[in-house]
Amino acid sequence: MFVYFTRRLLYLIPMLLGISFLIYLGLELTPGDVISYLLPPEAIADLKPEELMAMREALGLNDPFIIRYFYWLGGILQGDFGYSLASGVPISQLVLDRIPATLELSVAALLFSTLFGVILGSISALKRGSLMDNSLTVFGMIGVSIPEFIFGLVALVVFALQLEWLPVGKRLMPGYDSYWDHMPHLVMPAMVLGLIMTAGVMRYTRSSMLDSLNKEFIRTARSKGVPEWRVNFIHGLRVALIPVVVLIGFRLPMLIGGTVIIEQVFQWPGVGDLFVNAVRGQNYPLVMMISFLSVTAVLFASFLIDLLTALLDPRIKLE
Amino acid sequence: MSDAKIMMRRPTRLDKKFDLLREKTEQGTLKAASSNRALSKLASNKLAVLGLAFVTIMILASVFAPLVTQYDPQKVDLRMMLKPPSADHILGTDKIGRDVFARIIYGGRISILVGLGSALGAALIGVSIGAYTGYKGGWWDSTFLRISEVVMSFPQIILVLMLVTILGQSLMNLIIIFTLTGWGSLYRLTRAQMLSLREEEYVQALRAFGLNTFTICFKHILPNALGPIMVNITLSTAMFILQEAGLSFLGLGVPLNIPTWGNILNVAQDLRILQNYWWVWLPSAVTISLFVLAINFVGDGLRDTTDPTMQG
Numbered sequence: 001m002f003v004y005f006t007r008r009l010l011y012l013i014p015m016l017l018g019i020s021f022l023i024y025l026g027l028e029l030t031p032g033d034v035i036s037y038l039l040p041p042e043a044i045a046d047l048k049p050e051e052l053m054a055m056r057e058a059l060g061l062n063d064p065f066i067i068r069y070f071y072w073l074g075g076i077l078q079g080d081f082g083y084s085l086a087s088g089v090p091i092s093q094l095v096l097d098r099i100p101a102t103l104e105l106s107v108a109a110l111l112f113s114t115l116f117g118v119i120l121g122s123i124s125a126l127k128r129g130s131l132m133d134n135s136l137t138v139f140g141m142i143g144v145s146i147p148e149f150i151f152g153l154v155a156l157v158v159f160a161l162q163l164e165w166l167p168v169g170k171r172l173m174p175g176y177d178s179y180w181d182h183m184p185h186l187v188m189p190a191m192v193l194g195l196i197m198t199a200g201v202m203r204y205t206r207s208s209m210l211d212s213l214n215k216e217f218i219r220t221a222r223s224k225g226v227p228e229w230r231v232n233f234i235h236g237l238r239v240a241l242i243p244v245v246v247l248i249g250f251r252l253p254m255l256i257g258g259t260v261i262i263e264q265v266f267q268w269p270g271v272g273d274l275f276v277n278a279v280r281g282q283n284y285p286l287v288m289m290i291s292f293l294s295v296t297a298v299l300f301a302s303f304l305i306d307l308l309t310a311l312l313d314p315r316i317k318l319e
Numbered sequence: 320m321s322d323a324k325i326m327m328r329r330p331t332r333l334d335k336k337f338d339l340l341r342e343k344t345e346q347g348t349l350k351a352a353s354s355n356r357a358l359s360k361l362a363s364n365k366l367a368v369l370g371l372a373f374v375t376i377m378i379l380a381s382v383f384a385p386l387v388t389q390y391d392p393q394k395v396d397l398r399m400m401l402k403p404p405s406a407d408h409i410l411g412t413d414k415i416g417r418d419v420f421a422r423i424i425y426g427g428r429i430s431i432l433v434g435l436g437s438a439l440g441a442a443l444i445g446v447s448i449g450a451y452t453g454y455k456g457g458w459w460d461s462t463f464l465r466i467s468e469v470v471m472s473f474p475q476i477i478l479v480l481m482l483v484t485i486l487g488q489s490l491m492n493l494i495i496i497f498t499l500t501g502w503g504s505l506y507r508l509t510r511a512q513m514l515s516l517r518e519e520e521y522v523q524a525l526r527a528f529g530l531n532t533f534t535i536c537f538k539h540i541l542p543n544a545l546g547p548i549m550v551n552i553t554l555s556t557a558m559f560i561l562q563e564a565g566l567s568f569l570g571l572g573v574p575l576n577i578p579t580w581g582n583i584l585n586v587a588q589d590l591r592i593l594q595n596y597w598w599v600w601l602p603s604a605v606t607i608s609l610f611v612l613a614i615n616f617v618g619d620g621l622r623d624t625t626d627p628t629m630q631g
Contacts, residue, residue, distance in 0.1 A: 145611040290477070
């Protein structure tokens with residue numbers, strides 16, 4: 001177990017190095033002077049041109065590309081992500097302010113899609129070939145074909161603008177700040193984001209469940225006289241859930257990508273919103289750093305998922 | 320198994336099929352199997368045929384757009400702003416008086432071009448690299464495997480938007496960006512196919528004949544891997560059309576002066592339009608969804624015909 005753990009962790013390092021190199025290449029290729037986001041803007045404003053030159057020398061900006069890259073990487077490792085071009089605020093602070101909102105949205109969507117996907121998928125598998133199963137399959141197909149923002153727009157029109165059950169967007173109304181005040185705002189974006197992923201989880205649970213129901217241990221359980229619901233849900237579903245957990249790991253990039261668009265539809269003040277605005281404003285350092293952080297998050301999350309599956313399923317060989 | 324035993328279990332779809340065949344044989348009306356088994360299998364999949372028909376109609380309509388509608392999708396008519404659907408403008412007009420139906424038909428040109436162009440571009444890169452390095456193995460193979468892992472670990476939309484900021488916003492750039500970000504899955508697929516196919520005996524025979532690597536790889540092995548690759552290209556087209564729509568909805572895809580399905584939806588960010596003028600955005604939303612659904616049906620149908628193990 002420990003060997004497996006360290007090996008997976010060590011494997012992350014070349015990946016992250018490669019990605020950070022690409023990101024730095026992008027930063028260098030984009031127009032604008034690198035120094036403009038390495039220093040706080042007020043500090044640059046106070047400098048005379050010759051002092052700026054000296055500063056460039058001191059920061060190593062006149063060194064060869066590879067050296068500059070390592071300087072930059074060293075800064076990242078110490079939590080220095082540079083400054084936003086638009087506001088001059090440190091990027092780390094901008095992102096940290098937005099993370100709770102995005103986390104709230106993604107966790108809610110993940111829970112929703114996993115719960116519904118697993119339930120619908122097991123029903124589909126148990127009633128295989130029935131009308132219910134076929135219509136769920138068709139719904140799943142429709143679900144993956146409609147872009148998430150169209151779901152969002154239709155939900156906005158129906159539930160917020162026509163029926164007025166739920167607020168139109170944003171995370172909080174001014175003046176309300178208790179945790180429960182989020183909930184009405186959270187429902188729609190989380191449901192819409194979750195709905196797209198539900199289809200995938202459902203399909204996967206169905207085939208995984210069918211697979212496990214054909215195994216010998218299910219026959220053994222039946223022949224022991226275990227009640228049918230126990231056979232299906234305790235013996236069958238438990239094994240079927242392992243690949244579904246893996247699927248959640250695969251869904252993470254999609255989840256992060258989904259928040260980018262959904263946050264725009266519902267004006268949800270998360271990292272995705274920050275990212276799109278940075279792209280619109282040609283705020284290169286902010287765009288690059290958010291990309292870098294999101295990939296890092298995905299890589300670490302998939303590492304954790306790998307560990308979790310290894311713990312859940314003793315059949316996975318831990319060489 | 321005896322007949323009585325068969326009667327006891329619930330008849331499956333296959334049983335019904337055989338019953339039908341038996342009936343036909345007894346009546347002597349059973350026709351000989353048609354020449355191409357894959358084609359006839361695809362033709363018997365109703366959803367796939369329906370999807371194919373819809374896709375064909377939409378492609379023809381957008382190619383021959385001037386014959387379908389007499390309106391210019393770009394012509395501004397300020398006397399006709401936000402008019403609801405009528406006999407003149409069957410889907411009404413938008414904020415600056417442009418005919419919505421004409422914009423959808425002409426928009427199809429660009430949206431389909433982006434989807435198909437990017438999918439073919441991604442296939443060109445992914446398949447040629449995957450086929451060659453998958454067959455050769457060794458150093459090149461592991462290098463490209465690492466590169467594809469790096470590319471694929473990015474959430475797609477974030478990578479696309481990052482490249483949009485670096486390269487700038489234009490139609491050509493968008494296709495290039497989609498190609499650069501989307502080749503990974505086709506590369507993986509082709510490589511996996513090559514890894515198993517290169518162990519076949521006919522490959523050993525070809526090698527013994529002294530054929531060069533390129534000929535063996537692209538002329539003799541690749542055609543055997545084309546089925547799953549075609550399926551993947553079809554499904555990638557659908558995915559790229561969805562991505563174009565999402566990006567254009569954000570105003571970051573194809574430049575806004577070119578009509579595409581996504582660009583038509585861009586106005587729906589305005590709540591007033593969203594609530595009161597459904598005909599400006601809903602038809603385009605429905606078109607995208609139906610088109611992508613149709614492509615997915617075709618892709619699934621193709622998968623069933625080319626790969627019997629994927630049926631379930």
